[in-house]
Amino acid sequence: MNNEQNTKSQRQNRTKAHLKQALTELIKEKGYHSVTVKDIVDHAAYNRSTFYIHYIDKMELAEDLLVSMLQELEDSVGKAYVPGQKVYSAKLNAPSFNIVSYIYKNQSFFTLINYDDTLPGLHTRFPQTILKVYKEQFIFETINNIPVNMDYFKRYTAYGFYGLLHTWIQNGFKETPEEFIQEVIELTKTHIHSFQYIGHNK
Amino acid sequence: MNNEQNTKSQRQNRTKAHLKQALTELIKEKGYHSVTVKDIVDHAAYNRSTFYIHYIDKMELAEDLLVSMLQELEDSVGKAYVPGQKVYSAKLNAPSFNIVSYIYKNQSFFTLINYDDTLPGLHTRFPQTILKVYKEQFIFETINNIPVNMDYFKRYTAYGFYGLLHTWIQNGFKETPEEFIQEVIELTKTHIHSFQYIGHNK
DNA sequence: CATTAAGTGTCTACTAGGTAGACACTTACG
DNA sequence: CGTAAGTGTCTACCTAGTAGACACTTAATG
Numbered sequence: 001m002n003n004e005q006n007t008k009s010q011r012q013n014r015t016k017a018h019l020k021q022a023l024t025e026l027i028k029e030k031g032y033h034s035v036t037v038k039d040i041v042d043h044a045a046y047n048r049s050t051f052y053i054h055y056i057d058k059m060e061l062a063e064d065l066l067v068s069m070l071q072e073l074e075d076s077v078g079k080a081y082v083p084g085q086k087v088y089s090a091k092l093n094a095p096s097f098n099i100v101s102y103i104y105k106n107q108s109f110f111t112l113i114n115y116d117d118t119l120p121g122l123h124t125r126f127p128q129t130i131l132k133v134y135k136e137q138f139i140f141e142t143i144n145n146i147p148v149n150m151d152y153f154k155r156y157t158a159y160g161f162y163g164l165l166h167t168w169i170q171n172g173f174k175e176t177p178e179e180f181i182q183e184v185i186e187l188t189k190t191h192i193h194s195f196q197y198i199g200h201n202k
Numbered sequence: 203m204n205n206e207q208n209t210k211s212q213r214q215n216r217t218k219a220h221l222k223q224a225l226t227e228l229i230k231e232k233g234y235h236s237v238t239v240k241d242i243v244d245h246a247a248y249n250r251s252t253f254y255i256h257y258i259d260k261m262e263l264a265e266d267l268l269v270s271m272l273q274e275l276e277d278s279v280g281k282a283y284v285p286g287q288k289v290y291s292a293k294l295n296a297p298s299f300n301i302v303s304y305i306y307k308n309q310s311f312f313t314l315i316n317y318d319d320t321l322p323g324l325h326t327r328f329p330q331t332i333l334k335v336y337k338e339q340f341i342f343e344t345i346n347n348i349p350v351n352m353d354y355f356k357r358y359t360a361y362g363f364y365g366l367l368h369t370w371i372q373n374g375f376k377e378t379p380e381e382f383i384q385e386v387i388e389l390t391k392t393h394i395h396s397f398q399y400i401g402h403n404k
Numbered sequence: 405c406a407t408t409a410a411g412t413g414t415c416t417a418c419t420a421g422g423t424a425g426a427c428a429c430t431t432a433c434g
Numbered sequence: 435c436g437t438a439a440g441t442g443t444c445t446a447c448c449t450a451g452t453a454g455a456c457a458c459t460t461a462a463t464g
Binding site: 011012015046047048049050053 | 452
């Protein structure tokens with residue numbers, strides 16, 4: 001019953017996924033505004049009629065693409081560690097590792113931030129999402145019994161993290177997720193320490 | 203009429219393409235031999251029955267993937283320069299540029315050569331194809347009225363080209379096609395000159 | 405200015421590609 | 435040993451996708 005629902009729409013979701021992927025690739029080729037509905041269906045090898053079954057126009061597809069990716073990003077953060085992958089013991093790093101993993105797995109999409117005429121809303125809503133989930137999910141460990149989860153420290157860390165992420169994507173994912181997250185961890189530690197030091201001086 | 207034929211099979215070709223892509227990605231994840239038919243259809247979001255409509259088993263899909271990519275590679279070599287892309291005036295470089303472009307466009311597939319448990323036949327038939335098309339399509343220019351299209355020179359150049367290509371793929375496409383082909387051109391020139399020098403000394 | 409080309413959005417009727425689900429069979433594993 | 439997972443095949447069903455036409459809007463061209 002409930003199974004039928006899922007599998008019935010598998011076909012629809014599949015088609016939608018292909019249209020989204022086509023849009024992603026075409027934006028890189030010719031820019032968002034130059035992409036036509038015809039381009040999309042040609043690229044994805046569908047009939048033009050099929051497009052209008054699923055979306056009313058290009059904008060709705062673009063919105064769906066953006067929202068679904070950012071939603072998945074949010075969802076992925078809460079998930080348990082991927083089996084078979086290196087587990088980072090520190091609670092501190094669990095959410096950021098999930099974020100990094102998700103982005104790495106979806107390089108093709110997130111590379112869109114490198115383009116000027118790109119997905120509408122991406123440049124504003126991507127950082128918003130990162131900051132939101134990072135601040136919500138980030139669990140601050142206490143070091144030497146000093147709780148460091150003050151609000152401004154969270155903000156500071158979140159923006160720092162986003163800056164690193166952005167650079168990582170812009171530079172074309174030169175580091176692996178493991179390498180990259182390690183750098184983030186090191187930087188975070190550094191800042192926690194200097195924070196503590198400043199605290200002591202007060 | 204002939205149009206019906208084309209578009210009727212568009213759907214089938216699309217499905218086949220998605221199954222091929224799924225296989226490509228799964229080989230990288232778990233190795234060719236570990237990939238099951240179920241893995242493939244799950245990954246591509248199709249019903250298992252659908253798989254058997256198009257292929258009798260995993261091997262046939264693998265063979266189809268390999269053959270179609272190598273065939274497309276061959277076909278792409280003879281084509282005219284892609285409009286809007288930099289045109290290399292020297293006839294010398296036209297076929298190699300087409301080869302390089304095609305491989306670059308299909309990074310996802312050709313990266314498979316970096317895996318041990320990969321597409322059966324890839325490690326033997328990919329170099330064979332490169333050498334074949336390169337030797338067939340390569341047009342040697344005469345420099346100073348000295349024709350340099352001797353058979354052994356062709357072989358030498360073809361193998362050299364393949365070596366560069368292989369390295370380029372293995373290193374993860376660090377250079378753009380334009381940068382890479384430029385290196386190839388420079389190296390080729392060098393060898394032509396040294397070849398001429400040796401010729402004079404005789 | 406008229407004309408041609410290309411894309412948009414909508415609708416209708418058709419059908420074949422894809423789905424569900426069951427079958428007997430084979431490995432593989434703890 | 436049993437049981438969990440995958441294979442290959444088949445049947446009946448149905449809906450996602452297709453073809454093709456429609457009026458309309460732009461945009462470029464001479």
